[in-house]
Amino acid sequence: MSADYITTMIKPMLQGAQMTVLLFLIAIVVSIPLGFVLTLAVKSSIKSIAWLAHSYIYIMRGTPLLLQLLFICFGLPMLPLVGEYLVLDRFTAACLGFILNYAAYFAEIFRGGLLAIDKGQYEASQVLGLNKWQTMTRIILPQMFRVALPAVSNESITLIKDTALLYAVAVPELLHFAQTAVNRDFTIVPFFIAGMIYLLMTLLLTALFKWLEQRFKFE
Template sequence: MSWDYIFTVLPPMLKGAQTTILMFLAVIVLSVPLGFGVTLLMRSRVKPLAWLAHTYVYVMRGTPLLLQVLFFCFGLPLLPVIGEYLVFDRFISAAIAFVLNYAAYFAEIFRGGLLSIDKGQQEAAQVLGLSKWQTMTKVIVPQMIRVVLPTTANEAITLVKDTALLYAVAVPELLYFAQTAVNRDMRLVPFFLAAIVYLLMTLVLTIAFKALEKRYSFK
């Protein structure tokens, strides 16, 4: 293994890693609040809204993420009447698929977190005169965060690895440049370098979530 070769193939791979990180950040920032909103809709007393939310979660969790990415990248423009208005950059199309998919998973995670909280907490908050908004933001959500953090960390790490699916729609991310180098040079070194970069990204996430878990843990 030549260091000169590593320094030749690594820069474009790191450029691809920027796309990977950008996708990760976009999905986390958008899917977490969307997932929480879907969770609230699933618990809504308005039956049609609750049914729609449950159906959305079922569809997004019950079909492969790769299929969803392909649909949003190549299927949306084929829809009758409105298809011509749904032609986006492939990164944007893939990001929409990722956000909708992960929002469904986060919705289930948050729903489980809310169900784990004793109903007596809400009753106690009402006795203290807290409004529904204050109860949710100061009592329920902080406890939910403590419960769901480990599962959320697992989903975040999975998301880092799932970004490799961008390769299927020719978005130039980390794996795209690694595969290009392997095909060109017939050497496995780029795959090992890509694995190291993925491991470093997941290591950073693991450390960050461990710190969050420690912060929100009971004293």
């Protein structure tokens, strides 16, 4: 197998990897703050809001991401009366699906981080004369993120691998180009190259979160 062939094969796969990275960035940037909002909603003293947040998290975590993507891409346009207004291009629909799904997982991670903080921290903040906003932003949230960071790291790595599900809704990402090359050239080499690209992306992501963990550890 010549170097020219490999170069020709890798070029479209790298273009697909750009789509993979773009989806990952959009999903992670939006789903993390949305997940934190869901965490606050779950802890709300208003029962209806807490119930809705619990129900949302249960549904999104209890059904496959692929099913959610298929529903958003192909199911929403079939809804009576409003379906024609819910037609989205495939990439936008995929971004929406990933954001809604991963927000539920991040919400549970942040909830676990809050539960790990000793109640004495809240009492000490009151003794120091801090109001609720100061207590949350200066005392609670930094500790919560420190506790939740390893789980956020793990979920982020899962997210970048789950982007391969774009293949199922006809969005041309990395796996799509790998499969196209396999079918065209009757060789499994593109699968190995795709695997190496995924490994490289997860390696960089792991290194980033390791750096963040070390930074938060000593602050």
